[in-house]
Amino acid sequence: MDLDIIIQKIDSLSPVSATGSRVMEIISSPNSSLEEIVDVIKYDQGLTANLLRLCNSAYFGLRTKVESIRQAVAYLGLNKVAGVVMMATLSKNLTAAQKGYDLNEGELWKYSVSSALIVQSLAEKRQLGNIPCLFTSALLKDIGKVILGTHIQDAFQKIILSVEKERLTFLEAERKILGIDHAELGAMVAEKWRFSPEMVFIIRNHHDPMKILIGDDLSIPIIYLADTICMMVGIGGGADGLAYRYYQEVMDRLSFTEIDLQNTIADFWEKNKAVEEMIKMSGGN
Amino acid sequence: MDLVVGVGDMKVSNNPEAVIVTYALGSCIGVAVYDPFVKVGGVLHYMLPESSLDPGKAGKNPFMFGDTGIPLLFKETYRYGATKNHLKVMVLGGAQILDQGGLFNIGNRNHTILRKMFWKNNVTTNFEDVGGVVNRTLKLEVKTGEALLKISGNESRKIPWI
Numbered sequence: 001m002d003l004d005i006i007i008q009k010i011d012s013l014s015p016v017s018a019t020g021s022r023v024m025e026i027i028s029s030p031n032s033s034l035e036e037i038v039d040v041i042k043y044d045q046g047l048t049a050n051l052l053r054l055c056n057s058a059y060f061g062l063r064t065k066v067e068s069i070r071q072a073v074a075y076l077g078l079n080k081v082a083g084v085v086m087m088a089t090l091s092k093n094l095t096a097a098q099k100g101y102d103l104n105e106g107e108l109w110k111y112s113v114s115s116a117l118i119v120q121s122l123a124e125k126r127q128l129g130n131i132p133c134l135f136t137s138a139l140l141k142d143i144g145k146v147i148l149g150t151h152i153q154d155a156f157q158k159i160i161l162s163v164e165k166e167r168l169t170f171l172e173a174e175r176k177i178l179g180i181d182h183a184e185l186g187a188m189v190a191e192k193w194r195f196s197p198e199m200v201f202i203i204r205n206h207h208d209p210m211k212i213l214i215g216d217d218l219s220i221p222i223i224y225l226a227d228t229i230c231m232m233v234g235i236g237g238g239a240d241g242l243a244y245r246y247y248q249e250v251m252d253r254l255s256f257t258e259i260d261l262q263n264t265i266a267d268f269w270e271k272n273k274a275v276e277e278m279i280k281m282s283g284g285n
Numbered sequence: 286m287d288l289v290v291g292v293g294d295m296k297v298s299n300n301p302e303a304v305i306v307t308y309a310l311g312s313c314i315g316v317a318v319y320d321p322f323v324k325v326g327g328v329l330h331y332m333l334p335e336s337s338l339d340p341g342k343a344g345k346n347p348f349m350f351g352d353t354g355i356p357l358l359f360k361e362t363y364r365y366g367a368t369k370n371h372l373k374v375m376v377l378g379g380a381q382i383l384d385q386g387g388l389f390n391i392g393n394r395n396h397t398i399l400r401k402m403f404w405k406n407n408v409t410t411n412f413e414d415v416g417g418v419v420n421r422t423l424k425l426e427v428k429t430g431e432a433l434l435k436i437s438g439n440e441s442r443k444i445p446w447i
Contacts, residue, residue: 102437156438163418169383231382232391233292233332234311237420239438242311246385258388262338265391266349269293269332270342 003179009147010189013093019044020089021193027082027132028196034078034132038069041085050088050282055081057281059117059274082132083120083139087113087282090139093146095283100152101145101238108146109283111236112139114275118226118268128218130198137202138223143189144182151178156239163243170240171207183207209250221250229265290315290328293349297327297361301428309437310378310421312392314351314399316358317375317423319430320367321447326427329358333391334398351398374408375432375446377423379415392416412446 016024022040026032041047048069055072056065060080066072073081094112097105116138123131145152152159155177162173174181187204195203202219205211209224224247231242251261268275288296290307298305307315307330319326329348336343336350347353362372379396388394396415403410412432414421420437435441 160438167383228382232312234309234313234420235292237309237311237437239420241417241419241437242380242382243418244382246382246389248386248389251389258391259338261389262333262391265332266339266342269349270345272292 006147006151006178006180006185007188010185010192013143013146013189016089016193017044017047019047020085023082023085023089024136024193024195027086027136028194028199034082037078037082037085038073042069047085047088051081051084054084054087054278054282057274057278059271059278061274079124079131079135080120083116083135084282086132086136086139087116090136091283093143094139096146098145098149098238100149100154100156101240103145103236103238106279106283107236107238108142109236110279111230112142113279113282114235114268115139115141115223115226115230117275118229118264119222121268122222122226122264126218126222128222130219133196133199134202134219134222136195137199137206137219138226140190140195140199141186141203141206141223141227142182144185144187147185147189148174148178148180148182152239160239169207169245170243173243207244209247213249213253218254221254224250225254225256229261229268233265233269290330292330293332293346295327295329295348295354295358295361297325297358297365298427299323299325299365303427305425305427306423308422310423311380312378312395314376314378314395314415315421315423316355316399317377317425317432318358318362318367319373319425319432319447320362320371321373321430322368322371323366324427324430325362325365325367326425326430327358327362328423328425329354331355331395334394351395352402355399355402369408373411373430373446374403375412375423375444376410377414377421377434380417380419380421383418412444 095109116135119138158177159173162168171181187200190200209220286302288305290296305328313332316329331351331354334351336353379392381392422435424433430447432444433441
């Protein structure tokens with residue numbers, strides 16, 4: 001398999017709009033204030049319309065209909081508004097069917113949005129400081145699958161054999177058979193789109209949380225946990241299934257008990273209808 | 286006509302046109318029952334083992350939990366004239382992430398609660414495909430009881446359970 005051919009496909013993704021990349025810059029930069037987002041998006045009518053639609057969706061449960069970006073920020077806070085902007089910006093690359101992973105149209109988007117929303121709620125509970133950055137990383141972490149999809153299809157039998165016989169994870173099998181995995185490709189996309197080094201690092205290592213357990217940073221553990229929950233519940237579940245490694249150390253680091261795990265699953269599912277509505281509203285724009 | 290059973294959901298039908306479908310069972314369990322005499326079928330898709338976790342949520346949606354959902358699945362088919370002795374029973378799902386052991390292994394715990402309840406109530410299963418690291422999708426044709434299992438990445442196959 002020619003690795004160059006796979007990597008070249010990064011160029012075939014729809015480029016992020018000028019407004020979208022400016023917002024990403026603001027989210028990524030520690031020196032920017034999230035307030036700047038408002039000034040950037042107010043000139044983009046399409047994005048503003050999408051943003052207001054999503055902010056008014058049942059998921060956020062606002063009692064008053066918001067009609068301006070300022071109002072959206074006042075009612076939802078900048079973190080959530082930034083997340084919604086990223087949803088409106090990134091959906092077009094993540095909604096198509098991915099045959100290699102056996103994902104129908106919209107299923108990868110469903111997976112991405114669900115894990116980003118779980119990340120947001122876990123990060124808010126712990127009052128982490130970089131929530132839009134975590135939200136965006138969770139949303140984009142599997143974009144490598146969009147590039148790798150057709151190649152997975154051709155090599156599927158070999159990959160699945162490695163998973164079954166050698167107990168490799170699906171990611172390790174991708175690397176073994178195709179020379180690269182979807183996390184690495186996702187990190188390359190994030191680099192090309194000039195995401196912050198922190199976000200590139202998160203995307204590259206989202207299946208390998210042991211890399212950062214030495215430090216205090218909870219970013220990857222939180223993203224890993226949300227990913228684990230989505231896999232277990234089967235949200236947008238594809239051919240890679242649950243063939244990833246489980247690390248109890250991550251749960252311990254987060255002081256996350258199995259009751260916490262079950263409660264998080266139950267809480268998320270209570271909002272299922274509102275989440276589904278938002279996934280539909282945000283996809284394909 | 287597809288009757289889709291979502292996560293934490295149940296559908297029972299005797300409409301010969303209906304196909305009951307449930308998608309992407311990961312660690313969740315799908316229980317399907319079918320009475321070939323009265324031609325009624327049902328599918329439950331529960332995500333967590335025990336309602337004691339949160340009785341309030343179980344009250345609002347008993348299909349989220351195995352211990353509250355399973356009895357309702359059987360009772361609902363009885364309402365349509367099914368009898369326990371005639372019911373065919375199938376169990377799918379309960380997958381787990383690699384190396385996921387102990388209490389965090391919800392797939393395994395979901396299956397354990399079902400086995401306990403079936404043992405206590407003398408229910409035997411006609412087909413089980415449980416565990417592993419795969420996603421499973423089930424389609425059940427109400428008219429015939431014919432059931433198709435699709436493991437993501439593979440073609441559908443007919444389940445020998447009737």
